[in-house]
Amino acid sequence: MPRRDLNQMFAPATAAAEKSEEIASLKAEIEALKTQNGQGDFQEIPVNEITSLRLPEGMGQPRKYFDPVKLEQLKDSIEKHGVLEPILVRPTSDGKYETVSGERRWRCCKEIGKPTILASIKPLNNTDALEVALIATIHSEGVSTIEETDSVLSLMKLYLNIRGDQRDKKIKTLLESAKNFQQTGYGDIDQETVDLVEATLGSFGFKLGSFVSNRLPLLDMAEPILEAVRTGDLSPTNALLINRIPEEYHQDLIQVGAGATKKELRQRISEIKNSSGSINNSGIIEPSLRDRVHEQYRVVRQKATWQKIHGNPKLKKKMERVDTLLKEILLDLG
Amino acid sequence: MQKRISIMSNSGGVGKTTLAVNLAYQLSRLGKTVALFGCDPNGSLTLFCGLDDPPDDQTLDVVLRPDFKGSYPLFPAWPDRVKDVDCCLGGLVLSKTAIRLVNETRGEYLLADKLEDYPLPHDVLIFDCPGTIEQLHTIALAASTPAILTIKPEDKDVDALAKLIEWFYEKRDALRLKPTPEILGLVPNGFKDRAMHRDNLGTGSDPKRVSLYDIMDHLGINVFPVIKDQAHIANAGANGLPLGIFRPGEGVNAIYTQIAKTISEEN
Numbered sequence: 180m181p182r183r184d185l186n187q188m189f190a191p192a193t194a195a196a197e198k199s200e201e202i203a204s205l206k207a208e209i210e211a212l213k214t215q216n217g218q219g220d221f222q223e224i225p226v227n228e229i230t231s232l233r234l235p236e237g238m239g240q241p242r243k244y245f246d247p248v249k250l251e252q253l254k255d256s257i258e259k260h261g262v263l264e265p266i267l268v269r270p271t272s273d274g275k276y277e278t279v280s281g282e283r284r285w286r287c288c289k290e291i292g293k294p295t296i297l298a299s300i301k302p303l304n305n306t307d308a309l310e311v312a313l314i315a316t317i318h319s320e321g322v323s324t325i326e327e328t329d330s331v332l333s334l335m336k337l338y339l340n341i342r343g344d345q346r347d348k349k350i351k352t353l354l355e356s357a358k359n360f361q362q363t364g365y366g367d368i369d370q371e372t373v374d375l376v377e378a379t380l381g382s383f384g385f386k387l388g389s390f391v392s393n394r395l396p397l398l399d400m401a402e403p404i405l406e407a408v409r410t411g412d413l414s415p416t417n418a419l420l421i422n423r424i425p426e427e428y429h430q431d432l433i434q435v436g437a438g439a440t441k442k443e444l445r446q447r448i449s450e451i452k453n454s455s456g457s458i459n460n461s462g463i464i465e466p467s468l469r470d471r472v473h474e475q476y477r478v479v480r481q482k483a484t485w486q487k488i489h490g491n492p493k494l495k496k497k498m499e500r501v502d503t504l505l506k507e508i509l510l511d512l513g
Numbered sequence: 514m515q516k517r518i519s520i521m522s523n524s525g526g527v528g529k530t531t532l533a534v535n536l537a538y539q540l541s542r543l544g545k546t547v548a549l550f551g552c553d554p555n556g557s558l559t560l561f562c563g564l565d566d567p568p569d570d571q572t573l574d575v576v577l578r579p580d581f582k583g584s585y586p587l588f589p590a591w592p593d594r595v596k597d598v599d600c601c602l603g604g605l606v607l608s609k610t611a612i613r614l615v616n617e618t619r620g621e622y623l624l625a626d627k628l629e630d631y632p633l634p635h636d637v638l639i640f641d642c643p644g645t646i647e648q649l650h651t652i653a654l655a656a657s658t659p660a661i662l663t664i665k666p667e668d669k670d671v672d673a674l675a676k677l678i679e680w681f682y683e684k685r686d687a688l689r690l691k692p693t694p695e696i697l698g699l700v701p702n703g704f705k706d707r708a709m710h711r712d713n714l715g716t717g718s719d720p721k722r723v724s725l726y727d728i729m730d731h732l733g734i735n736v737f738p739v740i741k742d743q744a745h746i747a748n749a750g751a752n753g754l755p756l757g758i759f760r761p762g763e764g765v766n767a768i769y770t771q772i773a774k775t776i777s778e779e780n
Contacts, residue, residue: 381683
């Protein structure tokens with residue numbers, strides 16, 4: 180057997196070093212934006228000349244959900260102190276700008292009617308813009324585990340150039356193969372890809388094995404729910420709540436859940452659970468037979484009701500029929 | 514700013530403790546005060562500093578306890594020859610420490626936290642790590658500014674080094690350390706003039722063969738001059754002395770001086 184080549188020995192180390200370096204420099208750039216206020220290469224640009232980042236279909240998107248409560252808080256802060264961190268934008272061919280990092284700050288300024296916002300303008304191609312936006316999302320405060328997982332996966336799709344309709348499925352399959360390869364040394368995947376995957380995960384503090392077992396299942400939500408999270412209609416916490424409910428209620432609950440607080444949604448869900456009934460065509464939830472019988476009997480056996488029944492021969496007769504029917508049912512059951 | 518150097522390798526007997534004591538000695542000659550930390554359960558630092566095995570409650574273990582309040586168990590090294598080299602010793606008790614740290618709140622950052630809460634006055638701290646990656650490496654990494662790696666140019670050690678470097682980059686990101694520790698350099702140790710060592714150091718018969726220098730160059734890691742295997746180095750250690758005291762005339766001392774200067778000039 181020939182001696183192992185040094186390049187081969189160091190491939191994972193090299194991948195880890197490069198990924199660490201690359202992400203470190205991007206983090207540093209984002210950090211620099213946060214710490215410099217007003218100094219350096221920044222410009223005040225008109226708020227209405229900015230739009231959200233527009234990327235071609237199929238490339239994936241950075242964060243989309245913005246917590247309305249947090250938006251309000253940020254608005255208050257901006258009204259009091261102004262925007263403390265400049266945002267990062269890229270110029271577009273139509274002479275406008277797209278947000279790469281700082282979409283929340285920009286939205287708030289727009290809503291309170293600030294004319295301009297301090298920004299760093301950087302020409303970035305689609306891939307670089309998405310990469311920066313994703314890394315900023317992963318490192319932003321208060322990012323949910325779903326968003327974080329989703330962003331890490333998007334970043335990986337970007338690095339591995341996975342595109343097309345089946346990209347979500349492809350990246351999951353690839354990560355699972357990578358995990359198997361790491362554990363067994365076999366699989367339909369090459370070492371280089373596994374190294375890149377591990378290095379990317381590693382630079383955000385994830386281990387391949389635990390990411391696959393603990394994080395990937397988070398995205399195993401019904402497609403409409405996940406889609407609603409990605410478009411920003413549904414908060415990740417509400418999505419998780421809805422996902423626990425049988426699929427037939429999903430559409431209904433996505434609509435309820437959009438814009439509803441967690442508490443409101445919970446209430447709605449517990450209504451469904453208590454009834455454990457079904458939804459008829461009009462979308463109104465009907466209680467199940469068991470619940471109906473139970474509820475009616477509860478009323479019947481109340482002392483006051485029972486006295487009325489007892490004092491009314493017609494009702495008493497009907498009640499005797501109920502008694503007979505229940506006896507029959509129990510007999511049938513054996 | 515205080516410099517905190519981790520000396521790491523992923524195989525035993527490749528000169529970590531030798532490097533640690535010699536750097537401490539050379540740094541003290543440059544006018545720096547140094548505290549050596551023995552993070553290895555084998556307690557080799559104790560031997561190399563000519564000290565006696567300390568009782569468990571006089572080791573690094575006490576520093577890594579939540580109730581530690583800043584009285585570091587420090588022993589002066591070679592007090593009749595140098596000032597200001599102190600040792601916080603390791604020993605077998607550290608094998609239990611490592612297990613305990615797993616369940617400790619901020620276990621990985623415990624050393625870093627203690628050094629922040631109860632700062633030592635020394636200019637340079639040197640952490641002499643164990644011979645294989647384990648929990649004690651992680652706590653040393655979390656506390657260190659840069660790291661120095663040592664290696665013997667054997668294939669098996671080179672392969673282990675590759676894994677150490679991979680671990681280093683992944684771990685430092687996972688720990689989210691600020692400032693991010695870098696690898697200050699690699700010290701090839703125990704070089705013997707034979708084919709395998711020559712190949713790995715790029716002086717072999719096949720000029721196209723990839724050497725450690727090519728790899729380190731690619732990784733942007735500095736390689737210090739090669740230290741040849743020689744009996745004096747081992748004898749100095751066995752006598753509990755740095756080579757600079759044991760054999761001041763040896764040429765190798767110049768390499769230790771050079772590394773010490775790199776440390777003291779490093780920002």
